[in-house]
Amino acid sequence: MNREITNSIVITGLRKSYERSPGSDAAYAIDGISFDVPKGQFVTLLGPSGCGKTTTLRCIAGLEHATEGRIEMGGEVVFDAQEKRHIKPEERPIAMVPQSYGIWPHMRVVDNAAFPMRHGRHRRKGPEVRQRALEMLEQVGLAGMADRWATQLSGGQQQRLALARALLGDPEVLLLDEPLSNLDAKLRAKLRQELRSFQEQFGVTSLYVTHDQAEALAMSDTVVVMNKGRVEQIDRPERLYDYPRSSFVADFIGSANLFPVRDASPGRGGAVLAKTDIGPVLCARSAPGQDVQSHNGGFVCVRPEDVEVRPGGTGATPAENEFAAVVESSEFLGDRLELVVRSAGIPITVSTRASLRCHQGMEVLVRLDSTSTSHLAS
Template sequence: MTTDTVNSIVITELRKSYERVTGSETTYAVDGVSFDVPKGQFVTLLGPSGCGKTTTLRCVAGLERATGGRIEMGGQVVFDVPQKRFVRPEDRPIAMVPQSYGIWPHMTVLDNAAFPMRHGRNRRKGQDIRKRAMEMLEQVGLAPMADRWATQLSGGQQQRLAFARALLGDPEVLLLDEPLSNLDAKLRAKLRQELRSFQEQFGVTALYVTHDQAEALALSDTVVVMNQGHVEQIDRPEQLYDHPGSSFVADFIGSANLLPVQDVSSRGDGGVVAKTDVGPVLCLRSSAGRDQHRAGTTGGFVCVRPEDVQVRAVSPAPADDEFTATVESSEFLGDRLELVIRAADIPITVSARAGLGCRPGEDVVVRFDPATASYLAS
């Protein structure tokens, strides 16, 4: 990880613990988390509820005081346990958009937007405040509503106002805590495009929290996948999907078929042959090092995405790299056929072409393409 990028967030071995009321045992909500956010990048903390992503964000904001570790912003240390340094939230170069937007109902749209220029870290004076606020409202499409009460805005408009208000504080870092979660699915998809567009337009560094995998993949330059207070994997969205580093990441990012592995051996071409209940599977992708591919290695999973499972009729007979399965369910979804098939008592989800015509109870022949099959050591 780099630590010399100006105006980035650098988090090193961050820990946040909570003492249990019933005893002296310590529980860590965040346990040894490290990552950085380069200037101008959009980085997302992704994980299930309780994984520590929001606690991490709140520690970055200074709303929570971490138990250990170090946080830097723009090359300046804002939190460090050995140095006993803790910079207050209002003195950090940040702005935050919370899940509820934090729009003040007793103020107009203009006054909400202008608030950080009147009371924030980078204050302005006189007519410059109104001029700057109106320019920003124009950019987010809210200028015609400047004199309305904020409560007269729709959910999507309130989200835009919260974003405009945050930017008017001239932050180096924008923190976003699931700001789209209260919106319906269609509006969420529209506003996430606008959000990314605004972030790129203004060049602000963004740290975003969500449990929505599609949202994280669509918005982010980099995704930090968290689980039980730890970082599981840090990577670009395409890499996370195509090359998950663990069974947790594979299962959490999109949909995945995970077949338990009994034995693993390596091949000269870099591939891995994994023995499973449906038969040997050749995997040209792997999360394990070569030392873990020796003959006799056990454990792990074969991961195959539903769209990468190849299914055909039972004639001709299965080849060496194919096996038979029985269709349990079939759903026609217009552009594709969603199947659940079963082989060796293992259910496998398949996204097949719409004209395949498989019915429940029928047998099919299945093949996993080695180029898209992954061996995951954990």
């Protein structure tokens, strides 16, 4: 009896090392990572440059040989270091959209799109190839450019062509390596919506690589945050933002104020009372799986939008989670005001309403919203 396949990709204990000088220890580009990509979902590998996300993608594609670990696709083992099993890239049920799009400059648009049908795993012949390619180009808005040379397309049009070509290979898994990074900000925002729409329309499992937090949060069902070759956290975008497991995740996903904790104890209602250099901070949130006993040390994390500001000075009495501060800088950004205030020598970033009147040197009180303030163990 065939078991139902719920995960299109299963990565187990994957390592990739690069030799240093003779006699020295190997350097790991990826170091024992494990995660699943559920069938039909959009999963993103997110992290800074050099964290191992592209190396992971290339191992999944078969373009790199991992040193250790195992990769399954659709229930089939395509790589197993221990058993010395390595399925060739062209035999894996994948299509890949690289950062440079990989468009053939000597071919017309329709021939670029038709390439995987003529030369891929599921080869076809005859007029149906061109007809199927034209239908796909219609869906991505390029039908009117089918007979142009690929070099006559704009960057955004080339990105759509690369996606159309990948989908015409009928892949079980679509691998995307920072395909929007060469585009300007406004076009990138538009195309990420289109890309997610296409993925949902065709129902293809997708694994996306980016260092752009906004892309990851906007497009993904699940985000795998990587750092120094290891997985820091795997979660839904909203959980990553609201419940980071570490100071690295908190600081990398969006913007965060991080205050080192000198000591901590249980507070009321299951909260944590953390002693910091700006004073005692009540934190209602903790990282998932973190118990009260692990609260000593670590960091208090509060997002700039969860910091309130009100006039301070003589006679102003701080309330709970409220601290006297002085405005260091004020930046008007149209829809909001970005402040940097300093309390007990500690800078705090604040994102507040644009109508607030603040100027450099002004004395204020800043309040950290305890319901949105987290304590992180590391």
